[in-house]
Amino acid sequence: MTSGATVWLTGLPSAGKTTIAHALAGRLREEGRRVEVLDGDEIRTFLSAGLGFDRADRHTNVQRIGFVAELLARHGVTALVPVIAPYADSRAAVRARHAEHGTTYLEVHVATPVEVCSERDVKGLYAQQAAGELTGLTGVDDPYEAPTSPDLRIASQTQTVQESAASVYALLSERGLA
Template sequence: MTGATVWLTGLPSAGKTTIAHELAGRLRGDGHRVEVLDGDEVREFLSAGLGFSREDRHTNVQRIGFVAELLASNGVTVLVPVIAPYTDSREAVRKRHQTQGTPYVEVHVATPVEVCSVRDVKGLYAKQAAGEIAGLTGVDDPYEEPEAPDLRIESQHQTVQESASALYALLIEKGLL
């Protein structure tokens, strides 16, 4: 069975994790081996102690990329919903996969910051607006949008199921399912 890394990048509260879990359920139902490497969980267990400087964010993304490639190279479809705000960090992960011959798909969950701040699942936008936190990606810290992702999802215009279905169709088209 072919594994692959499916990297879902986007702003906080864009819908990355929700879409990943929806797709994971569908793939598991089809009998695929699937793992979701959620950015928040990885930060808690694999990247504990890292902050949110550019260097720490890069290190976090590289750690996630390493684990994703390891799993994908062993036949697991790995869904990676992480912000990964910097192009150079995402490109380093892509290159690692290319070097190892492991399929890699980049998905930009391109939800506008105005929509994300209304969703504000974790209360981050409210905390930033109140001056309680700084360095919020897409507000007072940069987010470099992917220039040519394999798929761009505008989650504000479709349901979670439609977003997951679009990604499922892409994986079939690429011969990964």
Template sequence: MGRRGSVGGTAAARPAAPCERGATVWLTGLPSAGKTTLAFALAERLRAEGHEVEVLDGDEIREFLSKGLGFSREDRHTNVTRIGFVAEKLAAHGVKVLAPVIAPFADSRAAVRERHAAAGTEFLEIHVATPVELCAERDVKGLYARQAAGEISGLTGVDDPYEAPASPDLRLQTQGRAVAESAAELHAFLTERGLA
């Protein structure tokens, strides 16, 4: 990733991106909190501004990178740290990495932050703070309904723990707000940090 066209003296042919400083923006929150929707809305805006952006969607990672892992605490930790590893490598090469991943345990998120800090790569933890009642109402994947019917167990925030960040870099209150409004707040936050 990073700057393309730098071999053979062609770097000048490509306009410089507005900000080539990479970072990982980790969006944590309950299932159906709006993390992925928000990430893709922000990604579209950042790309339109010339930034190189990758979205590491938690569901896609589960399918292609963490296939075979279950939902035990240990497996969840492994999944999160794998995503953190990939995110840091991309961010270190100037990519804005958006990771809409539940990451329910504080120690797992801390491990990802520590990896970034050790590499000198920026990591921002964004808490998409949607109340569980609203998440259950949205129920994008039907998980809350299935849990209520007794078809599944271990749903994060219902019958499995979710450790909300005590002091995230930004806490986004999404209740009663349009996606565009939340995306604009997050974009403004990144702009303040010199990342947009």
């Protein structure tokens, strides 16, 4: 069985995490790799329904996703996880879970500036926040603790989606995972 891994793409809303993950997933599938994208919005709908957006619920959500990702990775799947995961301690707990099981965990910071994310605003969240219809938007009026030493940092505003996906692919290749 080929070895799996979790690739956690963290960053602000509309940073490009999911777009990069799907581009990378397509390339890996073309090569015959087993890959799953654990989209944060889908997880919120199905696995974490009922959780809110306070710190405790966000931590619980990240731990649930981390559990599923580690389980998949342990069984030879490359789990691509485009999830904000705003708190460093939550991400560290997921990394520790992977280490406990000897499963590869790679953290990719999609380091898109909030101004660029706001311009992209694919879900309309920044507009809702600006209109006073939404509070607790990560990186605006709720904290985002950027990784201090991710395995890879991507400035998605300076490269194409394909270039961003290729840089994650290169990281996987360096680790013997692609």
